[in-house]
Amino acid sequence: MSIFVAVDQVDKIFPLTGGGEYVALKGIDLKIKKGEFVSFIGHSGCGKSTLLNMIAGLSVPSGGIVTLEGQRIKQPGPDRMVVFQNYSLLPWRTVRENIALAVNSVMKDLPKAERKSIVDYHIDLVGLRPHADKPPAMLSGGQKQRVAIARALAIRPKLLLLDEPFGALDALTRGNLQEQLMKICEENNVTAIMVTHDVDEAVLLSDRIVMLTNGPGSQIGQILEVDIPRPRKRMEVVEHPSYYSLRSEIIYFLNQQKRIKKLRAKKTAVIARHGLEKVNLELGFVPLTACAPLAVAKEKGLFQKHGLDEVNLVRETSWRGIVDGIAGGYLDAAQMPSGMPLWLTLGGHQNKFLPVVSAMTMTRNGNAITLDKRFYDQGIHTLDDFKRMLLGSPNRQHRMGLVHPSSMHNLLLRYWLAAGGIDPDHDLSLQSIPPAQMIVDLQKGTIDGFCVGEPWNTRAAMEGVGFTVATDLELWPGHPGKVLGVREDWANAYPNTHIALVKALLEAGQYCADPANEQEVRQIIAQREYLSTDMAYIHLGSSSEPICSLDQPMREFAHHLFFGDGVNRPSRTEHLWHMTQLARWGHTPFPRNWVEIMERVCRVSVFSTAARELGVLDVKYTSGSIQMFDGTVFTADDPISYLNRLNIKRDFSIAEVVLDAPRLAIAA
Amino acid sequence: MTVNTVRNAGANPLGLLSNFWRKQAPNIIPPVLGVLGFLTIWQICSSSGLTRLPGPLSVVTDERTRTLLMYPFYDLGGLDKGLFWQTLASLGRVAQGYSLAALVGISVGILVGTQPLVNKALDPLFQFLRMVAPLAWVPIALVALQQNQPAAIFVIFVTSVWPILINTAEGVRQIPDDYNNVAKVLQLSRKEYYLNILLPAALPYIFTGLRIAIGLAWLAIIAAEIVMSGIVGIGFFIWDAYQQNYVSEIILAVAYIGAVGLLLDRAMAYLQKVIAPTEQK
Numbered sequence: 042m043s044i045f046v047a048v049d050q051v052d053k054i055f056p057l058t059g060g061g062e063y064v065a066l067k068g069i070d071l072k073i074k075k076g077e078f079v080s081f082i083g084h085s086g087c088g089k090s091t092l093l094n095m096i097a098g099l100s101v102p103s104g105g106i107v108t109l110e111g112q113r114i115k116q117p118g119p120d121r122m123v124v125f126q127n128y129s130l131l132p133w134r135t136v137r138e139n140i141a142l143a144v145n146s147v148m149k150d151l152p153k154a155e156r157k158s159i160v161d162y163h164i165d166l167v168g169l170r171p172h173a174d175k176p177p178a179m180l181s182g183g184q185k186q187r188v189a190i191a192r193a194l195a196i197r198p199k200l201l202l203l204d205e206p207f208g209a210l211d212a213l214t215r216g217n218l219q220e221q222l223m224k225i226c227e228e229n230n231v232t233a234i235m236v237t238h239d240v241d242e243a244v245l246l247s248d249r250i251v252m253l254t255n256g257p258g259s260q261i262g263q264i265l266e267v268d269i270p271r272p273r274k275r276m277e278v279v280e281h282p283s284y285y286s287l288r289s290e291i292i293y294f295l296n297q298q299k300r301i302k303k304l305r306a307k308k309t310a311v312i313a314r315h316g317l318e319k320v321n322l323e324l325g326f327v328p329l330t331a332c333a334p335l336a337v338a339k340e341k342g343l344f345q346k347h348g349l350d351e352v353n354l355v356r357e358t359s360w361r362g363i364v365d366g367i368a369g370g371y372l373d374a375a376q377m378p379s380g381m382p383l384w385l386t387l388g389g390h391q392n393k394f395l396p397v398v399s400a401m402t403m404t405r406n407g408n409a410i411t412l413d414k415r416f417y418d419q420g421i422h423t424l425d426d427f428k429r430m431l432l433g434s435p436n437r438q439h440r441m442g443l444v445h446p447s448s449m450h451n452l453l454l455r456y457w458l459a460a461g462g463i464d465p466d467h468d469l470s471l472q473s474i475p476p477a478q479m480i481v482d483l484q485k486g487t488i489d490g491f492c493v494g495e496p497w498n499t500r501a502a503m504e505g506v507g508f509t510v511a512t513d514l515e516l517w518p519g520h521p522g523k524v525l526g527v528r529e530d531w532a533n534a535y536p537n538t539h540i541a542l543v544k545a546l547l548e549a550g551q552y553c554a555d556p557a558n559e560q561e562v563r564q565i566i567a568q569r570e571y572l573s574t575d576m577a578y579i580h581l582g583s584s585s586e587p588i589c590s591l592d593q594p595m596r597e598f599a600h601h602l603f604f605g606d607g608v609n610r611p612s613r614t615e616h617l618w619h620m621t622q623l624a625r626w627g628h629t630p631f632p633r634n635w636v637e638i639m640e641r642v643c644r645v646s647v648f649s650t651a652a653r654e655l656g657v658l659d660v661k662y663t664s665g666s667i668q669m670f671d672g673t674v675f676t677a678d679d680p681i682s683y684l685n686r687l688n689i690k691r692d693f694s695i696a697e698v699v700l701d702a703p704r705l706a707i708a709a
Numbered sequence: 710m711t712v713n714t715v716r717n718a719g720a721n722p723l724g725l726l727s728n729f730w731r732k733q734a735p736n737i738i739p740p741v742l743g744v745l746g747f748l749t750i751w752q753i754c755s756s757s758g759l760t761r762l763p764g765p766l767s768v769v770t771d772e773r774t775r776t777l778l779m780y781p782f783y784d785l786g787g788l789d790k791g792l793f794w795q796t797l798a799s800l801g802r803v804a805q806g807y808s809l810a811a812l813v814g815i816s817v818g819i820l821v822g823t824q825p826l827v828n829k830a831l832d833p834l835f836q837f838l839r840m841v842a843p844l845a846w847v848p849i850a851l852v853a854l855q856q857n858q859p860a861a862i863f864v865i866f867v868t869s870v871w872p873i874l875i876n877t878a879e880g881v882r883q884i885p886d887d888y889n890n891v892a893k894v895l896q897l898s899r900k901e902y903y904l905n906i907l908l909p910a911a912l913p914y915i916f917t918g919l920r921i922a923i924g925l926a927w928l929a930i931i932a933a934e935i936v937m938s939g940i941v942g943i944g945f946f947i948w949d950a951y952q953q954n955y956v957s958e959i960i961l962a963v964a965y966i967g968a969v970g971l972l973l974d975r976a977m978a979y980l981q982k983v984i985a986p987t988e989q990k
Binding site: 097099116117118119121122123125127128129131133134142143146147196 | 885887888890891893894895896897898901905906909910912985
């Protein structure tokens with residue numbers, strides 16, 4: 042369908058009383074198709090109402106143009122009727138007279154009887170016949186808004202503009218009105234734009250959700266397509282598998298905006314001390330058992346010990362937060378899934394190459410694949426059983442959750458499925474969900490299983506909603522879990538800080554690895570600032586007490602590895618394995634210059650220096666091959682022919698990845 | 710049930726009355742007591758010789774005044790008329806001046822309210838003229854218009870026009886943006902806008918102005934008539950009585966003035982209630 046409304050490079054600047062100016066909106070580009078329902082969402086003051094007013098013609102853009110069917114919008118008109126937040130009914134006119142005023146002034150040419158029937162029709166449409174002759178003051182808020190909607194629809198606008206139409210209503214009324222509005226819009230094929238700050242409302246009503254960043258200079262941060270089929274019902278929509286991911290996407294975006302605002306206000310300068318270039322660090326982590334080294338380093342004062350006086354741990358609920366923090370430059374370093382440095386470097390994030398380096402593997406193991414308990418009850422205990430079940434029910438869309446495309450979970454899950462002959466993209470669908478959301482989704486049945494780090498597998502088993510079908514031991518014992526990642530320019534600008542950070546974390550890993558400290562470590566990471574969960578769910582290794590009551594012999598959980606021979610040193614072979622797997626599933630291209638990429642991402646020298654200065658030189662490097670559970674052995678010799686040999690894979694591309702020359706970060 | 714109630718009420722008007730009394734007594738007794746108390750103190754003060762001002766009873770005891778009190782409708786020609794006619798003459802002047810003030814005040818107020826430029830140009834002038842006391846206008850009016858009658862009407866006009874004008878202008882400025890936006894989106898014509906949006910929206914403000922103005926107009930007429938000798942009117946009546954030292958007549962006239970002022974205000978309030986009821990939120 043052709044473009045109906047076009048917002049083209051629109052800016053809006055308000056003059057301030059002090060003489061300056063406030064840039065409300067900057068460079069807004071948006072195309073809306075006929076019959077589409079689009080929502081604007083964002084924090085207060087982000088300019089969403091301003092944008093709506095410009096489409097209405099009530100205010101004029103300072104730059105750029107807004108068009109409706111190719112015609113430039115210069116002034117308000119009845120073809121773009123607005124439903125205002127506070128109803129804007131004329132209190133001295135009755136319901137009927139309010140609607141009639143609009144109809145009579147817009148449809149002057151129609152005979153009187155016809156205009157009257159239009160008014161009556163729309164009064165009936167919103168079910169206000171008994172109240173037609175009452176003044177608005179005698180109506181409830183919901184009824185008033187219905188009058189406003191009826192008035193807007195009565196003049197047959199090409200475009201319906203709604204400015205927080207249900208903002209002032211109670212939840213019950215709002216729900217009813219949302220359904221009515223949806224029905225009317227669908228039946229009359231109305232094109233509508235709605236401003237809202239209600240996330241659920243946006244998901245329920247919209248075809249697309251336009252999310253605006255915070256002002257000044259607000260822009261469109263992201264546009265979400267809502268793929269929930271119509272007609273939608275308020276109660277049924279929540280059961281659609283996309284609902285919660287859309288919802289969490291929006292909430293994530295809004296939270297992110299709030300945080301960016303806070304960080305903008307903070308804007309800390311670099312503090313150099315003790316011969317380190319920067320001692321005030323913001324370190325990102327996701328609350329998982331694997332965050333133990335960070336938590337321990339913080340709680341046991343290991344950062345200070347190595348000169349990093351002002352380390353602040355930033356808890357992110359999902360890996361996306363880490364990606365945005367590193368890409369946006371407000372995290373100095375972060376705990377990352379082992380594939381993330383490569384994924385970012387190879388352009389996984391918004392197709393931009395963002396060189397990120399890793400000088401340390403912080404943890405190994407600690408992952409597992411969990412399936413819905415009902416599969417267990419159906420006798421599905423192994424990968425083969427699972428495959429048979431999947432192939433036996435092709436009509437049902439099966440879904441599994443994972444935390445991030447670049448994480449080991451995704452790669453392991455896909456590897457595991459593919460090894461069993463299941464195509465992870467065709468035979469089922471994989472969905473990115475924040476770790477903490479997994480169990481809820483599994484409980485609700487929106488996903489059939491997941492691959493995630495601890496404590497979530499243990500927790501699913503303990504709560505009886507899922508069972509662990511495979512653990513590290515069965516997949517790849519000792520596989521890398523989380524690594525330390527920093528931007529390359531950061532690493533180049535603060536080399537000594539980087540080494541100090543690795544030293545602190547290495548020492549923390551050593552502390553975690555000591556079985557004598559297990560109880561204390563569990564206690565630390567169960568705290569509010571970290572996992573904020575019951576200690577019973579947290580296990581660093583195989584627990585002594587049984588945690589599930591399945592009659593099948595209990596699967597052994599591999600112990601989290603925090604320190605030891607070959608545990609922490611970044612391994613080129615492993616990074617290469619990630620590179621091949623990311624390419625295998627089409628996440629990133631396989632770089633023709635893979636050796637160069639591998640050398641740049643894998644900062645062994647930083648690790649070696651840190652280990653030497655810490656006096657743990659006995660940490661040996663066990664190089665070589667990776668032995669997978671399906672019997673294949675991966676070596677760093679010929680990755681491309683390895684890729685070609687694989688049966689189940691996407692059409693991967695091989696490309697020369699040209700990164701900018703390593704450069705120093707300009708200290709802000 | 711309803712029928713029964715009606716029949717009962719009809720059959721027993723006495724019961725209805727006592728019912729009314731029971732309900733309204735708390736509203737009636739205190740003001741009556743207050744007025745009676747005031748009059749008693751006043752009477753005591755004058756009877757005891759504390760003040761030379763006659764007491765309220767003199768209105769009845771003084772023979773001339775009693776005649777005036779009992780026969781408000783007599784008319785012996787010339788200036789010798791009953792108090793009703795005197796009051797009516799004054800009211801007539803007020804009606805003319807006030808109508809003129811309302812007409813000019815509302816229309817100029819709308820102009821000033823809608824055109825910021827005009828407002829900027831005229832506002833200082835309005836604020837300046839507004840401060841001039843009604844009495845100060847009397848000589849100017851007499852010089853300018855040469856005759857008593859038009860001069861009196863002009864004084865009424867010039868006293869009462871400001872609150873109407875200023876309130877109307879404010880009312881127009883205070884029209885919520887929402888209503889104006891509705892008008893803009895619907896592309897109402899100028900006439901439709903004035904009739905359907907501007908006037909109804911500004912009406913409460915206009916009425917506030919009108920209500921203040923009616924009080925001022927009534928005040929002004931007395932002042933104006935006192936100065937302008939030789940016309941029929943309650944103001945001049947007082948002046949005349951003072952000249953001849955009929956103090957109790959003045960007291961009676963003052964009672965008339967107060968009562969009429971009260972009635973005018975109440976009438977305005979009633980009109981406002983009928984035409985522009987305040988919106989219940």
